[in-house]
Amino acid sequence: MSINYYELIIGKFFRPDIKDYVPDFAYSPLNILGKLYEPIIDKYWIEKSKYKPIWPDKKPYAVCITHDVDHVSRYNFPQNLRAIKKAIKSMEKRKTKKSLSMILESFGNVLNYIFRNGKDPYSNLDLLINIEKNFDVRSTFFFAPEKVLKIHFSDCVYKYNDKIYFFGKKKTIADIIRYIAKEGFEVGLHSQWWSYNDPIEFANQKKQLEFVLGKKVYSNRNHFLKFDNRLTPYVYKKGRILYDSSLGFNDNIGFRRGTSYPFYLYDLSNNKKTGVMEIPLIVQDSAMLLKVKGLRISVKKCLEYVYEIKEKVKSTSGVLTILWHPHSLSSKNFYVAFTEVLKMLKEDDPWFATVAEVGEWWKNEVKINIVDFLEEEFNKKEG
Numbered sequence: 001m002s003i004n005y006y007e008l009i010i011g012k013f014f015r016p017d018i019k020d021y022v023p024d025f026a027y028s029p030l031n032i033l034g035k036l037y038e039p040i041i042d043k044y045w046i047e048k049s050k051y052k053p054i055w056p057d058k059k060p061y062a063v064c065i066t067h068d069v070d071h072v073s074r075y076n077f078p079q080n081l082r083a084i085k086k087a088i089k090s091m092e093k094r095k096t097k098k099s100l101s102m103i104l105e106s107f108g109n110v111l112n113y114i115f116r117n118g119k120d121p122y123s124n125l126d127l128l129i130n131i132e133k134n135f136d137v138r139s140t141f142f143f144a145p146e147k148v149l150k151i152h153f154s155d156c157v158y159k160y161n162d163k164i165y166f167f168g169k170k171k172t173i174a175d176i177i178r179y180i181a182k183e184g185f186e187v188g189l190h191s192q193w194w195s196y197n198d199p200i201e202f203a204n205q206k207k208q209l210e211f212v213l214g215k216k217v218y219s220n221r222n223h224f225l226k227f228d229n230r231l232t233p234y235v236y237k238k239g240r241i242l243y244d245s246s247l248g249f250n251d252n253i254g255f256r257r258g259t260s261y262p263f264y265l266y267d268l269s270n271n272k273k274t275g276v277m278e279i280p281l282i283v284q285d286s287a288m289l290l291k292v293k294g295l296r297i298s299v300k301k302c303l304e305y306v307y308e309i310k311e312k313v314k315s316t317s318g319v320l321t322i323l324w325h326p327h328s329l330s331s332k333n334f335y336v337a338f339t340e341v342l343k344m345l346k347e348d349d350p351w352f353a354t355v356a357e358v359g360e361w362w363k364n365e366v367k368i369n370i371v372d373f374l375e376e377e378f379n380k381k382e383g
């Protein structure tokens with residue numbers, strides 16, 4: 001089996017929608033070829049053009065650290081009440097047993113909230129900011145909207161007026177969002193489950209974050225990386241998103257579209273190019289370290305995987321985009337792995353930048369258009 005790189009990059013392959021699960025969940029035509037851990041398109045580009053991307057201050061490659069803010073607290077009372085309400089509302093669409101276990105968990109959290117003193121394990125945005133400031137890294141935080149028009153049981157439950165402890169003081173999520181932006185990090189949208197195919201739902205979610213941030217939001221990542229090759233690029237274009245970073249894996253790591261290079265998403269439903277740039281996601285924390293899904297590897301193995309992958313990205317001067325969930329730092333394994341990954345990368349002295357910074361640099365300075373290039377190659381072969 002050979003692979004058409006043009007069709008790969010524009011996503012002209014897809015699995016049928018499986019109920020409300022992620023359409024091409026862990027699927028890439030690269031799986032079957034054993035090429036998941038190779039940036040085959042980057043290599044092909046270099047072979048043909050003899051040209052590699054150049055980064056600020058001649059840095060060897062770019063690293064984009066990103067965070068999906070799924071939880072800001074575990075024990076917060078209103079948030080757990082919302083979680084219970086949501087579980088009941090979405091019960092008919094979900095197995096009753098799962099909904100009930102979710103409700104029980106929330107009740108347990110509420111009891112913890114009432115009877116327990118001390119730190120909330122999921123409130124660690126301040127910890128994360130401290131770690132990154134120490135490493136002189138600025139990252140992108142994707143925040144969820146407060147409300148959705150169409151509910152899914154996995155949607156986030158925090159609201160912008162909820163208060164959590166942040167650097168020792170009670171702060172609203174709204175204050176924290178603005179603080180993060182002021183400190184030179186990027187605030188992007190973590191669009192929720194049912195936004196991937198619905199421009200109205202998407203626009204509604206984006207508007208809420210922009211209101212609280214007080215400025216436009218340009219970057220996005222979908223919750224659970226939900227993405228339909230046929231529809232999502234159009235939703236982003238309509239929603240005036242400039243940069244997306246949803247094309248990665250939930251249960252694996254690697255190059256889902258065969259590239260670490262940013263590229264413009266193609267709108268398959270209207271057969272049109274879009275100006276929406278994808279900064280592909282390469283490495284995700286929970287795909288490696290969760291005990292219940294994905295690769296389920298140890299911290300040691302995780303560092304070996306990340307090392308191999310970053311060597312590949314380094315060899316093509318590409319972009320290593322990493323997702324690390326803030327709440328996961330409550331687990332020792334996730335905490336240790338995250339700081340060790342930063343330490344490892346720091347030794348190469350790459351360009352650490354936010355999603356929008358990488359996108360802008362690529363657009364204005366690197367100017368490689370991998371989709372146009374592969375289209376030409378494809379037409380040559382066809383002709």
Ligand SMILES: [Zn+2]
Binds near residue numbers: 069070190222223224
């Ligand atoms: Zn999420």
